Amino acid sequence: MKLLAVASEIHPLLKTGGLADVVGALPLALARLGIETQTLIPGYPAVMAAIGKGVKRHRYASLFGETATVIGATVAGLNLLVLDCPAFFIRAGGPYDDPAGNGWADNWRRFAALSQVGADIAAGSLKGWRPDVVHAHDWQGAMTLAYMRFGPAHAVGKVMTIHNLAFQGRFDAGIFPFLGLPAEAWGMDGVEYYGGTGFLKAGIVSADAITTVSPTYAREICTPEDGMGLDGLLVGRGDRLHGILNGIDIESWNPSSDPLIARPFGRRTLSGRKASRRIIEQRFGLEQDESPLFIVISRLTWQKGMDMLAASLDQLVQQGARLAVLGSGDHALEGAFLAGAEKHRGRVAVHIGYDEPLSHVMQAGGNAILIPSRFEPCGLTQLYGLRYGCVPVVARVGGLADTVIDANVAALGAGVATGIQFHPPAIAPLQAAIARAVQLHADRPAWTGMQRAGMVADFSWQRSAALYAALYASLVP
Template identity: 35%
Template sequence: MSPTPVIAKPTTTPTRATSGVRSPEELAVVHLVAEYWPYARTGGLAEAARGIATFQAAQGTPVTVFMPLYRSVREACPDLEPITDIFRVRVGRRVEEVSILQHAGPRRNPRVLFVDHPGFFDRGGIYGEDGEDYGDNPLRFALFNLAALEILPELANVPVVVHAHDWHAALAPVYLRTRFAGREVHDRMAAVLSVHNAGYQGLQRPEVLAEIGLPREVFHWRRMEFYGHLNLLKGGLVFADYATTVSPTHAHELRTTAGGFGLHGSFIEMGDRFLGILNGVDLDVWDPAVDPQIEATFSRSDLGGKAACKRALQREYSLPEYPREPLYGMTARLVTQKGLDLLLDGGLLERAEGQFIFLGAGEARYEEALRDIAERHPERIAVDTEFSEPKEHRLLAGADLLLMPSLYEPCGLTQMRAQRYGAIPVARRVGGLADTIEDQMTGFLFDGYTAEDLEVALGRAVAAYAGSREAWAEHMIEAMSRDFGWASSAARYLDVYRRALAAHAPDA
């Protein structure tokens, strides 16, 4: 049975030009993403996708978001409404039955649609359980991409941009130019791929090619073959009209052998069709002047509430309420990427001056190591592996400093939120950290990925904190004054969309 249309047509009729479109209202954006806040989140992807989609919708662009209907979504949103009949999607030799459900949200928000297939998505995790990925992940996300593309309707005269995020959705550009090639409505669509974390590429055994229904000719080193494996992210780069990553510095890093995760050649080959656009944060949600989740509100014109937030945070984690002791917060997945080895190897964390609170879960070895140190130093170190967003608000509001000694950090959102709350980052000068932190002004940066370099940066931070209160307040005020909203980034995405669509205009 054919699905019914699911994207509303705009109320105005645009004037098409061969160069693309001239205003946000003259195109429609369809985001395909594996996680999207608040429905499902494991890291920054969910928040970044939600941020740009929400801002685009608020600016008047028709925006639709597709994501899988996980068990967690169904449990959190029991009022989901089906908007299509069950329809069949062929994935390789399999034929699966899916339907599309909707969660009604506030007007002017993106329309969020869920691809429902209980066998693939009604599970305990998003990508896996107990530290292991699901073995059929390529099939799961292939179905997700195919179902979304299959039901995309005609949008009158409005061009459609399919904006895929990370390897889970990277098959969308591939299918668009192979499986759906020759269908007029799909041929007119533009495909943009955002690479949020190139460390995860969806590498698969070659046999997966047939399982997900791709032609053999794409298994070539110039397309999707990668040292004998099938690389889904590489395929997205090859078939997308444009690709972006989440900060200008990281776009440069991905073009290097040291920072490109083996795909530097693919990024280089795209030339000016690959660029870095900095992520943003929701300035209404992350605002200490009106935040209902923190002990006391404060602003850059009145920092008084910051001290109350620090005391409340120290009480929450059973730390002594020392007002002049520097308090560091670290809220992150406890994985190698986040630089935990620098803190743990050689005993740096145990000898560093100050109090430390770690919020987040991850690899068992890091959780256990941090807990062991916290048990030996309960007056200085606390570990909380039960992450929640309210806890993160309280942590940033109460902390004096933020730790981000990342091995790599494509963009990072925490350092932006922290600066909004007057928590000064100590971070490695990589990716978006380099683009959003000004050394000695709004944070303390270091270059080498060594414990020695981190220790020097911590020493500079402690020295500044121990200095005059007026000088430290100037650091806080400067950090809190930085604009990390989505406005400038959204304008750059719109320009990318226009360029991508120009190649698919009927008279192009």
Template identity: 40%
Template sequence: MTGSLKILFVSPEVAPLAKTGGLADVAGSLPKALAMRGHEVRIVMPRYRQITEVDYLTDLPVEMDGSLETAIIRRASLPGTTPVPVYLIDNYKYFYRDGMYGYPDDDARFNFFCKAVLSLMPGIDFRPDVIHLNDWQTGPIALFLKVKHEDNPFYRHTATVFTIHNLQYQGHFPRETLRLMALGDEFFIPDRLEFYGKVNFMKAGLLYADLINTVSKKYALEIQTPELGEGLDGLLRKRAADLRGILNGIDYEEFNPATDPRIPVNYDVSTLERKKENKRALQQEMDLPAADVPLLALISRLVGQKGLDLLAAIMDPLLQQDVQFVLLGSGEDYYQRLFSEYKLKYRHKMAVKIGFDPDLAQRIYAGADIFLMPSRFEPCGLSQMISLRYGTVPVVRSTGGLEDTIVDFHRHPDRANGFSFLEYTPQALLQAVNRALNVYRTQPQEWRRLMERGMRADFSWSASAAQYENMYREALEKRRNAQIKVG
């Protein structure tokens, strides 16, 4: 199949409209890259309270537990060379809240969202070739299409693709959730939605989508193991023939040190010495001495997945060296308090900002020398790509997308762009950091080559968008062949 496709991209968050993590960055970038390739792309997401600049489009009825509720449809667009329309499902009861997720009625909220998406498409007369679903909040759509809309001529030729951004978050709900979904008890079995006594929204996507993918080749293999399969490894092994790994990209227009308005001094590969001016500005902003020492950084959600237990275990031997360290993030209280205490202990070497500050993040990427990502697992990771783009050398654990993107200096010096370690121990992390510090201090020409190689690498969406396009066509072919067999 050739020619342009009609693609509906369904996501619970889309940057810059609403964001909690990397999914929003993907949802804000990939559709634009697909549109640039000539496809007709539209996005659907919930209208959360913080999204204000939207236009009213229409109202639609949505059946919920035997009664009709109203979905107010609003519209916005993603700016860019090829603007992408964004449809927002609005309902005061479900989405007018302080946060986006984590509520006791998330099953009702996203069941309503999924049903509204499928009602919206006929309402605006957009008949997608492919519906691209993202994470557990959208999983029921794949089920509804197969179970409730299989004979609906509007969706007869529509294929589904389901992307796992992080298998750890699955959407587990009580058995009663089936009633909200208008499904019978026959779906509460291990071969369907039942999962250790709960209804699992992620499982709905994994079972019923035509094709499944995750956000790096390595992670696609890891989630088929008991160690990282989060209880779904058996199902993923069964669907291994339908499972793909496609690396995420970053927006090279947004993340460009030569033009980024958020950093004090712009630079590129040919003016790399100007990066030092950003380092001085960052030291001043974070109240650190203007010293010519290695400046390490971490920008992250402060949760266990990110390897913070390893980092905590090496803070004393690390900060007793002649280094500085900047940390930006928020998350679990334990880590917020722990790193704040280290800031007090090493007040002339460590700076900590608890919270989410995207502008400060850019100044850290531009000003730091070394970027740390010691993750226990990492489906893809975007921060290591951004740090490479800004000439900041990553030190990462070799897992998931980090293994797919970072080449260790001491293993492959001719093509290296950073440093990595495999064993999940504090000693392995400290050894990798010390290797990086040694090259920084004693081999400045090699360090410069590492920086330049990272800045010249291409982790933009262009290659990944082409792979998604191929997967969409493959899903359509699979859907067509299945219909021929049934017919």
């Protein structure tokens, strides 16, 4: 089977979040099942540098008014189709935002262009290769399915994955005439969305199958509380909606062979974690002692519950614990954590930004990872934590609820507990969960049992890839 994936980022070339990890790991797992994947991505500066010259597969004299070329290349075992369009993708700033952090005004045009190219490939624009199924990721790739539905590739299988329903690609109605879609595409059953243009909505109504990244999140987004205006549509298409849990790259995230951590370790050699903990203490300027060390590796945003954690720093320190934070996001929340670090020197420390090697060390040396998200489609950092014996303390939402087994009396007695859950996502339950974690950390047999139970859990891509493969097969005549 031949599969075309359309996405706006891919690890290891460009990453702003978990989307890139999924887009980079799933094709490798599918290859072991006999599925050949080509992934269409924008030609950002980092991507163009990574692929070198590549092979020119198709040229556009005018793609939304700009010249563009589709370049084929293979990087890190991934078969890539790169949309080389300098006017859209070679610019300072991030993939979606300008240097000041504002969304690019022409994002609708940039990702409509990417989607049009995806639909063209589905229709046979590349000599010698045509997909059996097209898999679009998030709003940036969603319009691929709309262009297919209203174009010559309408019969090709179409899969839409929602990684985070909060990001919908909503634009003014005035852009519709420039999208190149027929008039019939404007309407409730097309791209129109509350009087504007909705890219993700267009993908959802055009898809033959819709997936999201955990079973619990699939249920949550069908409710008014978490559906973010799309719950009615998703309920109506419920027979096509599937929750497939994300996996992780168990080779890159393997504590027994990870070259980025201070000392390799396994579930029988947990003492090896101490060397990485000492590095965390040194890098963050934390006091060196045996008190529980909580870590955070996250975007500092409201969705991630970081305002609740910032409001709980005094309580965390009063419990005798320490905290190391790695992340960036809302300036107000960055300031709140920096102020907390200043107030609690040696007990709370913050590194604003992202550092992949440091994130490995933190998972390898931290005692517990805090993830107090208000909603979390899947989450990957708790899976890395489980793999590395860094006990997750999580809100019971989305994929966090699906992957962490709460340390209640029954689970502890059966030896299956892997972390601590709390609900609802609010300050008081979060503080109670932190207190539970501190108490459990003092019970060495119980804590070690949770670490070891988490480390044997299988969150590889093997099972999830098989579910995707079966879904693709159901769409091929």
